[in-house]
Amino acid sequence: MRVSDFKPRPVAGRHQPVIALVGCDGSGKSTVGTALLALLQAERPAAFCHLGKQAGNLERTLAPLPFIGPYVTGKARKENSRIQTGKKAGVLAAVSGFVLSMRRVFRFALMRCKHERGMAVLTDRYPQNSVPGPMDGPTLANLNRDGVLLRIFSRVERALYARMARFRPDVVIRLNVDLETALQRKPDHVSFKLARKIEDLARLDFSGAPIVDIDATEPLAQVLAQAEETVRKVLALYPRSGQGLAAQPRAGCLVSLVGCDGSGKSSISQSLVQHFSETRPTVYGYLGLGSGDLGRRIGALPLIGPALEKKLNGKAKKARTKGEKMPGLMTGLVLFVFSLVRLKRFLRVRRAVEKGFLVVTDRYPQMEIPGQCDGPGLSAAYSSNPLIRFLAWLERGIYRRIVAFRPDLVIRLNVDAETAHGRKPDHDLEALRIKAELMPQLNFNHAPLVEVDARQSYEAVRQDVLDILARHGLV
Known part of the structure; x- marks a missing residue:
């Protein structure tokens, strides 16, 4: 026209x-x-x-x-x-x-x-x-x-x-x-x-x-x-x-539960959403990749499942280990697609916060430790491939944008690897030990952070979290 x-x-x-x-x-x-x-x-x-x-x-x-x-x-x-x-x-x-x-x-x-x-x-x-x-x-x-x-x-x-x-x-x-x-x-x-x-x-x-x-x-x-x-x-x-x-106010509130697998993040966060939905608009946000669950579902396939899962786990372990070589362009592309999925989930969370919702997330991305604990997937292992390096540069930009939007409160659920493995026996014990060791080192871009002993019973951990939210005036 x-x-x-x-x-x-x-x-x-x-x-x-x-x-x-x-x-x-x-x-x-x-x-x-x-x-x-x-x-x-x-x-x-x-x-x-x-x-x-x-x-x-x-x-x-x-x-x-x-x-x-x-x-x-x-x-x-x-x-x-x-x-x-x-x-x-x-x-x-x-x-x-x-x-x-x-x-x-x-x-x-x-x-x-x-x-x-x-x-x-x-x-x-x-x-x-x-x-x-x-x-x-x-x-x-x-x-x-x-x-x-x-x-x-x-x-x-x-x-x-x-x-x-x-x-x-x-x-x-x-x-x-x-x-x-x-x-x-x-x-x-x-x-x-x-x-x-x-x-x-x-x-x-x-x-x-x-x-x-x-x-x-x-x-x-x-x-x-x-x-x-x-x-x-x-x-x-x-x-x-x-x-x-910078003057735009935040209408809602963002609370993030972080911790090693087996610390109770998913159960507690979903329970909080159900609890607070009775009194105010509340939504749940998952900010993980889901790659581990995908790998375990692949491993459950008949005949080829276990061998395929072992191969994929080997590539994933190399990709998230500092000093290792990125195992091929295809691995880099897959990891980048996972990061785009995480970005999509983050934007959904952010929109909900800006519309006035209380948002409780399971996990929160960070840039302090690449390859582990929800950090950038392409920045741990090295690669001489210019395309992978370009993807890693793009991915770091994605994570910078995400971590700049800090939660109003991060609740870190601390648990040792043995307790976590008892709750998640299908998870790799060595991987759980690495996560349990690294998680306390994270500060999530200096967002307000409190810690909870997640070795306690589910009911005790849930009550501790509710008490923390009440003390901070977030509910």
Whole structure:
């Protein structure tokens, strides 16, 4: 639609707008985005978030470097030739595409965090799930490859893109440009890729979000005027916020129970939720990975289960042991996906707290000890693989965001390994000893913390926890 036809409506439950700027390379997104951000920031806290994968920028950055530059350029040309002729893409292209998609997921999560903390958001690009390919759609579904692992990771990617696409912008400003103009503005870009993006862009619907079309071949002043008029219409729906990011109050309360397996975290936390739900809105949050339970379920499979569980446990043990070598790229990808699952669970917990709920969590992530006790999974073992190191860097960013949101109270349930093993006989005793030894060393980003002797009976531990919550005035 044209700007004059655009009649915005506020999104239910949203306090500040989300405005997406999309278009082919060379359409002027960066230039228009800079002007629109200045307009937003003039009256309210606002953030500019790039939601692209930036694979092309990465390739052009590496190209001038000695040794690695020619290698990357050669690989890129080979893959471009395969894609253009419809041939099967290489394994490296598939893995790289998935990794860069996970980078987009991470950026999207950061964008959601900023928005939920009261900031208006302007995005460069926006993920969509309707058209796979280079126009911000799923990558693996666009590659001419098959295989069990690729199908699994493609399903994961499609699910993540579907989740991102469901969070619709208030408006999508689509900057349209023809191929000739795009090539004049971006002569270092590949022609057939630009043509594909222009073709796909016209097919996108962004899950029903209103789309304002602007002819980006017109003079810049005219393009900016139309874009600014669109933004002003959206801003009129939302009240100005004079508070900065840090000034947003926490409406609810977050209590986290931590401890070694067998300390009673799950039982006590679920009991607390049931107890307090009678007097106030209360929800339960699980912030673990569930990888151990998954491994034990695999071990229960007939015939191949025990051997497969032993192999997986060996890889997991190496991955979480400092000084060991990360056992392969696939292990790194799996661990990173688990971290994304944890991020998803954390965002659900955070939203509940900000809506005013009392949230009781089983576990809480930390960055002090990688590989153990809910720490980053890719930062303990070392790897010379650049993709794994890149994933580890992304994962550390995820954990930094999580631990910055400190619980109002951490209750540490202390138990020795032998007692824990008596309660959890299917767990590895050596692993329990390591957790029992490391857990007291954690401070959870200096959140308020109290300790409970979890060797006591369940009823005694539960009563101690209730007394602690009452003394701290959290219930």
